[in-house]
Amino acid sequence: MKCKRCGEPAAVNMRQHRLGLCGEHYLEWFVSQTQRMIEKYAMFGPEDRILLAVSGGKDSLALWDVLLRLGHDVEALYIDLGIGERGYSEKSKEFVERFAMERQDADYRIVDVQGSHGKTVPGLASERRGRKVCSLCGLVKRHIMNRVAYEGGFAAVATGHNLDDEATVLFQNVLHWQTGYLVRQAPVLPSTHPRLARKVKPFFRFYERDTAAYTVVRGIDYVYDECPYAKGATSIFYKELLNQLEARSRGAKQQFYLSFLQARQEEGLFAQSRAELELGECEKCGQPTTAPGLCAFCRLWEES
Amino acid sequence: MKCKRCGEPAAVNMRQHRLGLCGEHYLEWFVSQTQRMIEKYAMFGPEDRILLAVSGGKDSLALWDVLLRLGHDVEALYIDLGIGERGYSEKSKEFVERFAMERQDADYRIVDVQGSHGKTVPGLASERRGRKVCSLCGLVKRHIMNRVAYEGGFAAVATGHNLDDEATVLFQNVLHWQTGYLVRQAPVLPSTHPRLARKVKPFFRFYERDTAAYTVVRGIDYVYDECPYAKGATSIFYKELLNQLEARSRGAKQQFYLSFLQARQEEGLFAQSRAELELGECEKCGQPTTAPGLCAFCRLWEES
Numbered sequence: 001m002k003c004k005r006c007g008e009p010a011a012v013n014m015r016q017h018r019l020g021l022c023g024e025h026y027l028e029w030f031v032s033q034t035q036r037m038i039e040k041y042a043m044f045g046p047e048d049r050i051l052l053a054v055s056g057g058k059d060s061l062a063l064w065d066v067l068l069r070l071g072h073d074v075e076a077l078y079i080d081l082g083i084g085e086r087g088y089s090e091k092s093k094e095f096v097e098r099f100a101m102e103r104q105d106a107d108y109r110i111v112d113v114q115g116s117h118g119k120t121v122p123g124l125a126s127e128r129r130g131r132k133v134c135s136l137c138g139l140v141k142r143h144i145m146n147r148v149a150y151e152g153g154f155a156a157v158a159t160g161h162n163l164d165d166e167a168t169v170l171f172q173n174v175l176h177w178q179t180g181y182l183v184r185q186a187p188v189l190p191s192t193h194p195r196l197a198r199k200v201k202p203f204f205r206f207y208e209r210d211t212a213a214y215t216v217v218r219g220i221d222y223v224y225d226e227c228p229y230a231k232g233a234t235s236i237f238y239k240e241l242l243n244q245l246e247a248r249s250r251g252a253k254q255q256f257y258l259s260f261l262q263a264r265q266e267e268g269l270f271a272q273s274r275a276e277l278e279l280g281e282c283e284k285c286g287q288p289t290t291a292p293g294l295c296a297f298c299r300l301w302e303e304s
Numbered sequence: 305m306k307c308k309r310c311g312e313p314a315a316v317n318m319r320q321h322r323l324g325l326c327g328e329h330y331l332e333w334f335v336s337q338t339q340r341m342i343e344k345y346a347m348f349g350p351e352d353r354i355l356l357a358v359s360g361g362k363d364s365l366a367l368w369d370v371l372l373r374l375g376h377d378v379e380a381l382y383i384d385l386g387i388g389e390r391g392y393s394e395k396s397k398e399f400v401e402r403f404a405m406e407r408q409d410a411d412y413r414i415v416d417v418q419g420s421h422g423k424t425v426p427g428l429a430s431e432r433r434g435r436k437v438c439s440l441c442g443l444v445k446r447h448i449m450n451r452v453a454y455e456g457g458f459a460a461v462a463t464g465h466n467l468d469d470e471a472t473v474l475f476q477n478v479l480h481w482q483t484g485y486l487v488r489q490a491p492v493l494p495s496t497h498p499r500l501a502r503k504v505k506p507f508f509r510f511y512e513r514d515t516a517a518y519t520v521v522r523g524i525d526y527v528y529d530e531c532p533y534a535k536g537a538t539s540i541f542y543k544e545l546l547n548q549l550e551a552r553s554r555g556a557k558q559q560f561y562l563s564f565l566q567a568r569q570e571e572g573l574f575a576q577s578r579a580e581l582e583l584g585e586c587e588k589c590g591q592p593t594t595a596p597g598l599c600a601f602c603r604l605w606e607e608s
Contacts, residue, residue, distance in 0.1 A: 177566070269573075273567075
């Protein structure tokens, strides 16, 4: 196969897009596609300050790289969850630091959960037997992202979620008909409160293999390991089912996710499931919460 | 495992219902569950005449047996599609005839597509290259069921669809967000025109393994082969994906289908996708159609 732009041998063959490109034109295509999605979905403009949540994995580091190349005003946030098993958090942080060190304009900050709250996320989970690490971790990350975005005056929080991630979450929500989640799953989630950040996912149209190819061609090093707590996770099982679907019918994942967005937009699907919740302020941290008194995050550290 | 009712060794262990029963109590449970669903979903009453579409397979023959045991006024309809490959239609018909021969009260009629229209369904498909056998077959069967039900004054057409069938169709419709289909998929489909039969699926809560167990314990012989045209069908692939899901998480199929019905009923999901189509009458057969002139069924035989 040859590059469609220059005729050189193709380095990346994107079967789902029916497009083969050489390394150079692949990078060009990938970067311009990202900017196209940012504009098409009105994610943010050139003046906006963006907080990018980075994990040290391929998607978030690729997005960091692309946003810098596009000249966006981006600062990365690494949340050190203190996952000690197989040195996961430490190793992930090193990839983030190395990425930043190799670039002049890569600003980032680290929030160390144990340093600021006295406990790691797995430590917290071990004290509260009823709760799973993954659910606690999600809660902790969402809180910190919202808080840092608010305090730093960022216009939006960006994450590296790709099409595979989005299709998997959609699949999970559909299997249980979680209409409350289905109404909110989107490439752009508007802010519903001044202290709740607007969330954007510029990579939502890329397959996981697209972002992987970008890091390979671009020479970005990232943490290969899955989080040790993700092992055997239902979401990984769902991802594999969707991979079988994609293997049988090319483009199936994309169609599943995009036709969902389309049906919701054009037919108002799930609009009736949108419950507007009354938001108060947490007595301790001031973040919005539906609970009286402390928010779910602050209760974590109080009770345990 | 022991029978929960009598303590004898269990013949059927329904893991998804967490229930083990001996043969006798299994039959009792299965029959009374069917009647419960017929009543709960107001499918039909004891006075209603029911037309049951039978294929010679396990689900439809099991349903025929159960409806007879419950004393319902049921007549079976076998549509001979003329599928000659591996003698499929012939063999299937023999199972229907044998079933009826062994029972005094089992009335049935046969509509032979080739006899009445001059061509078998595969013959028709071979002349019309653009159309797949399975799609033609569905059209032909729906037309004949509606016509026979109308001419015979039946209150409803019953089919043997089980939970696995329904979950598979739901899965297929969700993957493409076919909201026009999603709004209409239901255990009971009301009639929208005097000549369009009401459709009911009394087995929609049973797993395929439940209906299989019923035929085994009850000693009902049925055609084991899949239709030769179903080989490699996407629906079979989807069914297998759902089986993987069920194997990992027991009850997953049931939850998928039932939470869909619940969300649709309670939250009016897909209600906005309900398009009321203007129905005219086919110039040839008089059946309702959205097309001007001939209905899709009558056009099949005219054009080819």
